Amino acid sequence: MVALDERRALVLFSGGQDSTTCLAWALARFAEVETVGFDYGQRHRVELDLRPGIRDALGELPLGPGRLGPDHLLAIPALGAISDTALTREVEIGLGESGLPTTFVPGRNLVFLCFAAALAYRRGCRHVVLGVCETDYSGYPDCRDDTVKAMQVALNLGLETRFVLHTPLMWRDKAQTFALAERLGGRPLLDVILAQTQTCYLGDRSQRHDWGYGCGTCPACRLRKDGWRRWRQSSARP
Numbered sequence: 001m002v003a004l005d006e007r008r009a010l011v012l013f014s015g016g017q018d019s020t021t022c023l024a025w026a027l028a029r030f031a032e033v034e035t036v037g038f039d040y041g042q043r044h045r046v047e048l049d050l051r052p053g054i055r056d057a058l059g060e061l062p063l064g065p066g067r068l069g070p071d072h073l074l075a076i077p078a079l080g081a082i083s084d085t086a087l088t089r090e091v092e093i094g095l096g097e098s099g100l101p102t103t104f105v106p107g108r109n110l111v112f113l114c115f116a117a118a119l120a121y122r123r124g125c126r127h128v129v130l131g132v133c134e135t136d137y138s139g140y141p142d143c144r145d146d147t148v149k150a151m152q153v154a155l156n157l158g159l160e161t162r163f164v165l166h167t168p169l170m171w172r173d174k175a176q177t178f179a180l181a182e183r184l185g186g187r188p189l190l191d192v193i194l195a196q197t198q199t200c201y202l203g204d205r206s207q208r209h210d211w212g213y214g215c216g217t218c219p220a221c222r223l224r225k226d227g228w229r230r231w232r233q234s235s236a237r238p
């Protein structure tokens with residue numbers, strides 16, 4: 001069995017609110033933290049463009065003992081080529097015939113986890129961190145806790161090693177994700193999340209709201225906006 005380093009973590013980092021919070025979470029816990037992103041032909045590459053700036057900003061914050069290691073950007077054009085969804089084609093965002101949102105890219109998180117595990121194996125990272133969530137999720141079956149647990153078993157068997165997959169946001173809604181970010185990095189981390197991360201399905205960065213950039217009406221913007229409002233109300237912040 002290959003020896004993985006208990007102190008090393010790999011974070012699936014897309015440049016959105018959730019994966020940025022996960023990166024801060026990992027820096028607070030692990031000594032060496034690397035990031036991986038995926039270019040799969042997504043319609044809106046703005047997230048990918050934002051990743052280096054967010055990493056730089058988090059590297060400046062006193063989040064914990066973790067040192068930010070290299071970033072890895074993996075191209076998986078095959079995923080875009082075989083999917084016909086609102087994230088990879090000009091398809092309207094809504095509910096498809098399957099009852100799943102048209103933004104669902106079949107198998108995406110499963111593919112991401114396979115590539116991330118192969119990379120973690122090579123880099124000696126025992127811990128793999130991803131920002132999937134079953135609470136606020138849009139019905140994506142590959143974001144479920146059982147899916148991730150099953151993947152952990154499959155990857156450990158298939159690679160004959162002992163990864164631990166971490167999903168710090170699994171049971172948090174968006175308001176609780178904002179609360180976690182504040183706990184991890186205070187207002188400076190929240191400011192990075194609001195100013196630099198991208199959640200909007202349309203890739204809109206022309207409008208800045210109190211909850212960040214986005215069109216304000218797509219499902220991802222609505223979740224983020226609603227979470228910000230609820231977090232501010234619950235914490236009675238200005």
Ligand code: ZN
Pocket residue numbers: 199200201202203204214215216217218219220221222
């Ligand atoms: Zn939007």
